[in-house]
Amino acid sequence: MAVESAKAASSRRKSNAFPYWSVIPVLLFIALFTLYPVYTAIKESFFLNIITQPRNNPFIGLKNYTEVMTSYYFLSSLGTTSIYTLATVAGVILFGMVAALVMNTSIMLSNFLKVIILLPWAVSTVVGGLLWKWILNSDFGIFSGILYSLGFIKEYIPFLSNPVLAKISLVVAHIWKEGPLAAIFILSGLQLIPKDLYESAGLDGGNKWSMFRLVTLPLLRPILLVVLVFETVTSILSFDLVYVMTGGGPADSTALISWFAYSEIFKSLNLGHGLALSIIIAIITLALISVYLRALKTDYTIH
Amino acid sequence: MGKIRSRKLLTALAIITLSALVISGCGNNRNESSGESGEGNKNIELSFVTWSYGVETIADNIKKFSDMYPYIQVKHSDYSWLDYHDTIVSRFVANNFPDLLYGSDHWLYEWASAGWLVPLDDHFPKVKEYAKELTKYSIEGMTNNGKIYGLPYYADTIDFVYNDQHLKDAGFDKPPETWEEVYDMATALKNKGIVQYPIVLAWSQKEGAFPETFQSMVFGRHDGDGAFFDKDLNPIFNKEGTDVYNTLEWIRKAYKDGLIDPASLTMTELDQVKSMQSGAHTFTVLPQYNLAELNKPGSGEFAGKFKIGLMPGKSHSTVGFVRFYAMTSGLEKKGKEALDAAWKFLEYSAGKTDGEYKVVERWAVENGLGFAQLPLYDNQKVREAFGKWGDIEIIRKQAQLARAKEGMTTWYGTWDVFARAEIHKAILDQQSTMNTLNNLANKWNELKSQSK
Numbered sequence: 001m002a003v004e005s006a007k008a009a010s011s012r013r014k015s016n017a018f019p020y021w022s023v024i025p026v027l028l029f030i031a032l033f034t035l036y037p038v039y040t041a042i043k044e045s046f047f048l049n050i051i052t053q054p055r056n057n058p059f060i061g062l063k064n065y066t067e068v069m070t071s072y073y074f075l076s077s078l079g080t081t082s083i084y085t086l087a088t089v090a091g092v093i094l095f096g097m098v099a100a101l102v103m104n105t106s107i108m109l110s111n112f113l114k115v116i117i118l119l120p121w122a123v124s125t126v127v128g129g130l131l132w133k134w135i136l137n138s139d140f141g142i143f144s145g146i147l148y149s150l151g152f153i154k155e156y157i158p159f160l161s162n163p164v165l166a167k168i169s170l171v172v173a174h175i176w177k178e179g180p181l182a183a184i185f186i187l188s189g190l191q192l193i194p195k196d197l198y199e200s201a202g203l204d205g206g207n208k209w210s211m212f213r214l215v216t217l218p219l220l221r222p223i224l225l226v227v228l229v230f231e232t233v234t235s236i237l238s239f240d241l242v243y244v245m246t247g248g249g250p251a252d253s254t255a256l257i258s259w260f261a262y263s264e265i266f267k268s269l270n271l272g273h274g275l276a277l278s279i280i281i282a283i284i285t286l287a288l289i290s291v292y293l294r295a296l297k298t299d300y301t302i303h
Numbered sequence: 304m305g306k307i308r309s310r311k312l313l314t315a316l317a318i319i320t321l322s323a324l325v326i327s328g329c330g331n332n333r334n335e336s337s338g339e340s341g342e343g344n345k346n347i348e349l350s351f352v353t354w355s356y357g358v359e360t361i362a363d364n365i366k367k368f369s370d371m372y373p374y375i376q377v378k379h380s381d382y383s384w385l386d387y388h389d390t391i392v393s394r395f396v397a398n399n400f401p402d403l404l405y406g407s408d409h410w411l412y413e414w415a416s417a418g419w420l421v422p423l424d425d426h427f428p429k430v431k432e433y434a435k436e437l438t439k440y441s442i443e444g445m446t447n448n449g450k451i452y453g454l455p456y457y458a459d460t461i462d463f464v465y466n467d468q469h470l471k472d473a474g475f476d477k478p479p480e481t482w483e484e485v486y487d488m489a490t491a492l493k494n495k496g497i498v499q500y501p502i503v504l505a506w507s508q509k510e511g512a513f514p515e516t517f518q519s520m521v522f523g524r525h526d527g528d529g530a531f532f533d534k535d536l537n538p539i540f541n542k543e544g545t546d547v548y549n550t551l552e553w554i555r556k557a558y559k560d561g562l563i564d565p566a567s568l569t570m571t572e573l574d575q576v577k578s579m580q581s582g583a584h585t586f587t588v589l590p591q592y593n594l595a596e597l598n599k600p601g602s603g604e605f606a607g608k609f610k611i612g613l614m615p616g617k618s619h620s621t622v623g624f625v626r627f628y629a630m631t632s633g634l635e636k637k638g639k640e641a642l643d644a645a646w647k648f649l650e651y652s653a654g655k656t657d658g659e660y661k662v663v664e665r666w667a668v669e670n671g672l673g674f675a676q677l678p679l680y681d682n683q684k685v686r687e688a689f690g691k692w693g694d695i696e697i698i699r700k701q702a703q704l705a706r707a708k709e710g711m712t713t714w715y716g717t718w719d720v721f722a723r724a725e726i727h728k729a730i731l732d733q734q735s736t737m738n739t740l741n742n743l744a745n746k747w748n749e750l751k752s753q754s755k
Contacts, residue, residue, distance in 0.1 A: 051396055052417035052713055072721070072746075137574075138566040139583050155499065158565035163731065166569070247509030250568040251727035255508075266389040268717035269413060271396075 096182025129244030400633025440623030453627025523616030595671025623705030
């Protein structure tokens with residue numbers, strides 16, 4: 001009896017321990033490819049780390065951080081990144097919402113529209129950036145070409161050479177690229193909303209706008225939170241589109257903070273500065289996400 | 304239990320067998336890379352990294368080299384030019400050194416000061432003999448602390464290029480000789496409706512040739528050395544009336560007056576060539592190797608109409624740049640046999656085979672690449688090939704007047720990132736020329752003092 005109960009206890013312990021053992025490979029994987037690099041990055045950011053001086057890397061405390069934060073580009077690129085993030089996140093969510101609402105209807109062309117709307121998502125960012133660069137080219141760009149042939153403009157517009165227009169162009173290209181993903185998320189949320197809620201709202205005399213405001217929007221909140229977090233991170237870390245379309249110019253007008261993290265590491269070869277800047281970006285991003293999570297804390301109960 | 308044990312045993316055996324296979328595989332590789340060849344020489348493997356240009360030609364050159372030296376295997380790999388610097392730096396930092404690679408005067412100080420590259424003349428005395436036949440700017444571009452770090456893969460000048468048809472249409476029978484003449488001719492071309500923007504530059508902030516082009520415009524005006532910095536690398540350009548000041552003022556005026564295409568500020572070299580080919584512009588400044596592409600038959604209405612003029616200005620000087628075969632410290636550690644093999648490949652690629660610069664000649668004839676080896680200006684094949692798209696005497700003259708970029712230091716890369724945006728700000732009239740130059744000088748001094 002005692003032997004049997006000891007066996008049962010051992011078997012129970014084993015089965016209780018199984019979930020922990022089974023996640024160990026994943027934890028190891030995460031530790032190796034996420035925690036270790038993050039730990040190394042944080043550690044190295046406290047050392048002098050100029051790539052061309054591999055034998056000269058003393059501990060310098062927060063010097064990399066103070067140098068980066070007092071650099072000529074820090075505040076301006078932070079401003080540019082904030083404007084860019086605000087505009088792109090708002091644009092992507094708006095685009096995603098409108099596109100998802102259209103795709104969720106049973107209008108004749110909705111399947112065709114689904115393909116058209118989702119297509120940019122399948123295009124790589126670099127290719128998308130090149131397409132936009134050509135579309136907006138001031139010598140042979142098709143966009144200026146159309147405006148010119150319709151008589152709206154007298155000469156081609158140098159979209160990417162004007163600091164303000166270049167920013168707007170980047171935002172448009174970003175929305176075009178990222179909008180479809182948001183649309184998919186929102187569409188999946190829309191399709192989970194029970195139809196009878198709309199029927200009840202209709203019986204209560206609700207019109208389309210009030211149904212959207214009081215039924216659709218509250219129930220989409222969890223999805224919108226995911227989109228908001230994901231798109232904020234994507235926008236803050238945007239690099240490839242900027243690299244292809246404007247190279248950060250003209251006059252640094254489109255140089256986001258991630259651009260300078262790149263240029264610190266690969267142009268100035270100052271790994272310490274690049275790491276410090278990357279960690280500052282990560283802190284800002286995490287802070288924003290925690291604000292979102294608090295502000296948009298979802299109550300799942302449907303009243 | 305017995306089954307579990309035998310499974311464990313099988314697994315252990317499998318691991319041991321696999322390990323043995325891997326180890327023996329490595330052993331075989333080691334034998335391959337240092338085994339005895341039929342001719343009594345040890346087999347040597349050299350890794351060779353280039354950017355992705357003329358890859359088929361490189362492969363064919365390597366094949367011919369292997370026919371000459373069967374015991375030397377050259378393993379070639381390539382990266383896009385746009386990513387080349389960053390990729391190679393990442394490899395160096397990760398201690399993943401290729402043996403030989405393409406280098407550039409632009410990165411020499413950076414790579415040499417980090418100890419990633421080693422001077423060729425420390426190991427190969429014949430380099431100094433070859434140097435006697437090279438253009439002055441190419442030697443300057445490959446030299447750091449008095450040591451020569453490379454042999455030229457190609458060398459070129461930044462040239463002033465014009466559309467001769469446009470000039471004739473506007474009634475001009477010769478190219479401009481000063482920047483003031485460029486301005487006047489551009490104004491006439493615009494007023495006559497021949498082109499909307501007569502001048503185009505590839506001055507995207509990410510474009511590699513942006514600083515070289517700017518310096519060449521300054522050099523054209525400037526007599527002698529020291530347009531930007533004195534001998535102790537102190538900035539001397541931030542005064543009214545300097546050639547740097549006058550150049551920037553000229554660019555601002557030309558931009559404001561609609562003579563320079565606004566797209567120049569986001570244009571890359573590739574777009575610049577296409578734009579010139581389309582006939583949208585008359586004047587540009589670009590690396591000379593583009594002229595073969597510009598005048599390529601069938602490339603457009605103006606193929607054959609593009610010509611090189613000496614860089615406008617009183618000295619007609621310009622920037623000469625050099626891309627070269629370099630050797631890493633990784634190879635140096637491999638010992639004498641690897642060094643001997645490397646020299647054979649370097650000499651084959653950039654030096655003489657049977658008394659002739661065969662590989663350099665091939666690049667010049669087949670691809671229109673410029674060269675640093677002076678005897679090639681009198682080489683019949685090269686003259687014929689260059690004659691199809693350019694005037695070799697003008698090219699030679701421009702090469703003789705060229706000099707290496709100024710300010711090549713370990714902090715140049717950081718300053719360059721800053722300078723590009725500052726020059727843009729001046730062109731866009733966001734700040735005055737003087738403020739721009741003061742900002743550039745202050746940044747230079749700050750970086751210089753930090754480097755000590």
